[in-house]
Amino acid sequence: MVLLGEVMDSGIEVVKEMRCRDRTGRVRWGHMRLIPEFDPMHNVVGVLTIYRDIDGLKRSEELFRTLAENFPDQIVRFDSRCRCLYVNIAASRFFKIPQEEFFGKRPSEIALLAETTLAERGEDMIRSVIETGCACTTEVDWQSLYGDRKFEVRLIPEKERDGRVTNVLWIARDITKLRATELALLESERAFRTLVENSPDPIIRYDLRGLRLYVNPKFESMFGINSRDILVEHIYTVGEESKVVQRRLDHILGNTVKNNEKSNLELIFTFEGKKRYWHAYVSPERGTDGVISSVLMVWRDITERKESESRLRDSYCKLRELAAWRETAREEDRRRIARELHDELGQYLTTLKMRLSAMRINLGSNNEDLATELLAIVSISDKTIQVMRDVVTSLRPAAIDFGIVGALQWLITQFSKNNSILCNLSLPQDDVGLEEDRSVALFRVTQEALTNIVRHASARSVTISLEIENNDCFLEVRDDGRGFDPETIQRNSFGILGMRERVVMLGGEILVKSSLGLGTTIRVRVPLTQSPRG
Numbered sequence: 001m002v003l004l005g006e007v008m009d010s011g012i013e014v015v016k017e018m019r020c021r022d023r024t025g026r027v028r029w030g031h032m033r034l035i036p037e038f039d040p041m042h043n044v045v046g047v048l049t050i051y052r053d054i055d056g057l058k059r060s061e062e063l064f065r066t067l068a069e070n071f072p073d074q075i076v077r078f079d080s081r082c083r084c085l086y087v088n089i090a091a092s093r094f095f096k097i098p099q100e101e102f103f104g105k106r107p108s109e110i111a112l113l114a115e116t117t118l119a120e121r122g123e124d125m126i127r128s129v130i131e132t133g134c135a136c137t138t139e140v141d142w143q144s145l146y147g148d149r150k151f152e153v154r155l156i157p158e159k160e161r162d163g164r165v166t167n168v169l170w171i172a173r174d175i176t177k178l179r180a181t182e183l184a185l186l187e188s189e190r191a192f193r194t195l196v197e198n199s200p201d202p203i204i205r206y207d208l209r210g211l212r213l214y215v216n217p218k219f220e221s222m223f224g225i226n227s228r229d230i231l232v233e234h235i236y237t238v239g240e241e242s243k244v245v246q247r248r249l250d251h252i253l254g255n256t257v258k259n260n261e262k263s264n265l266e267l268i269f270t271f272e273g274k275k276r277y278w279h280a281y282v283s284p285e286r287g288t289d290g291v292i293s294s295v296l297m298v299w300r301d302i303t304e305r306k307e308s309e310s311r312l313r314d315s316y317c318k319l320r321e322l323a324a325w326r327e328t329a330r331e332e333d334r335r336r337i338a339r340e341l342h343d344e345l346g347q348y349l350t351t352l353k354m355r356l357s358a359m360r361i362n363l364g365s366n367n368e369d370l371a372t373e374l375l376a377i378v379s380i381s382d383k384t385i386q387v388m389r390d391v392v393t394s395l396r397p398a399a400i401d402f403g404i405v406g407a408l409q410w411l412i413t414q415f416s417k418n419n420s421i422l423c424n425l426s427l428p429q430d431d432v433g434l435e436e437d438r439s440v441a442l443f444r445v446t447q448e449a450l451t452n453i454v455r456h457a458s459a460r461s462v463t464i465s466l467e468i469e470n471n472d473c474f475l476e477v478r479d480d481g482r483g484f485d486p487e488t489i490q491r492n493s494f495g496i497l498g499m500r501e502r503v504v505m506l507g508g509e510i511l512v513k514s515s516l517g518l519g520t521t522i523r524v525r526v527p528l529t530q531s532p533r534g
Contacts, residue, residue, distance in 0.1 A: 007034045011044045029058035074172040080130055082106045082123050129155045130165045150176045202299040256282045277306040324505040338396040353381040404439040415450050426465035438526050441502045442475050448495050449477040449522050457481025475524040483514045
């Protein structure tokens with residue numbers, strides 16, 4: 001009623017958007033136009049009221065404004081004369097220009113834009129959309145306050161029902177990081193292809209179904225096949241004729257995809273009429289979402305390496321055989337020298353002693369000085385005989401001939417006589433039927449271990465145990481001495497190296513465990529019988 005009175009009083013048409021309630025009590029937006037009616041004397045005699053419901057339009061505008069104000073892209077609306085009708089907060093912040101300074105201005109009239117070619121180009125694009133009625137998308141480079149930026153610009157026409165373009169919506173998205181990422185990906189792909197296509201190893205990329213997506217030139221040249229002939233074929237259609245190979249490749253690819261982890265495998269199959277060894281490295285490839293999209297398989301011909309390893313194993317076996325032969329020969333020499341010393345030299349020394357004793361009896365009674373001298377010589381001969389016996393024992397203790405149990409008992413007895421270290425011996429109740437070479441090796445290892453304990457350990461006690469488990473004989477020598485650093489000692493100790501050599505040549509193993517202040521344990525495992533060499 002107020003508006004009606006104003007029009008009656010002023011005679012001026014009023015146009016206004018207003019909210020009012022409909023019959024249901026709901027508030028709606030309406031477009032109100034009040035037109036004065038005049039009599040011939042130009043007096044206002046009535047008012048023509050035209051009302052149009054624009055509630056849907058207003059709500060759409062409110063929704064548009066809410067979306068636009070919270071949208072990260074820059075949104076600007078231009079009319080058919082290229083003048084700004086609306087600009088969102090994102091554009092205002094980017095250009096650091098208040099929103100109100102955009103309204104009613106062309107791009108060429110807006111500060112920061114007026115001095116750039118972007119303004120002229122923007123107006124040309126807006127006019128083109130108005131004339132053609134077609135949306136367009138382009139990329140724009142601009143030197144902004146934030147440095148060089150790249151934008152993707154979309155211009156969308158807004159039309160009336162008759163198809164006439166009334167406004168143009170300008171939406172600009174900053175794609176600087178996106179393009180930089182794409183460029184980095186392209187560079188990465190280029191580097192990948194350079195690396196892969198010049199790789200000396202065959203490289204294949206599979207999809208999750210086992211179909212080839214890519215093969216490198218090395219794969220093509222090695223198998224004499226063009227990549228166009230094998231792409232998008234199943235994994236087994238080239239070269240992998242063996243069903244065993246097929247199943248293994250299928251299994252490893254399936255595990256790679258299922259477990260999302262890298263895999264390695266070695267395969268043997270015939271290539272160019274010769275058995276070849278191959279190593280395959282399988283790695284899952286993930287997309288930007290972290291999901292596996294493909295599998296990369298790198299093949300490497302390791303035939304030469306395998307042949308070298310085989311030759312090395314053969315050489316190692318021959319060295320072991322040579323070491324075993326040398327050790328056997330050494331023990332035989334010791335046995336022979338000990339026997340000759342005992343039988344030959346011992347006999348001569350005993351005869352010499354007897355002759356000297358007889359001479360002392362026959363001649364010494366008349367010559368006291370001669371008797372004294374002969375007695376001294378007899379004493380020296382006794383000492384010489386004892387030294388000879390000690391040498392014979394050290395070369396080849398007779399106890400070894402009675403087996404490992406008797407040999408260890410004799411060794412412990414001798415050790416206890418000559419040292420103040422308490423020695424405990426634990427032996428199996430049943431007889432240990434070891435072959436002679438194994439008995440000798442275990443005896444020598446124990447002998448060397450006891451020698452090291454006396455020289456270096458400062459131990460109060462030592463425990464030696466021998467036991468049989470399944471088809472192995474275990475020997476353990478444990479002391480409570482000062483211990484040592486195994487990493488340092490084992491590299492430089494010929495004693496430990498000698499122990500290891502004796503044990504390894506019999507197919508056994510030795511473990512040395514020690515810590516400073518906690519003593520030392522040497523554990524030896526030797527098979528009861530000789531295992532096949534190789």
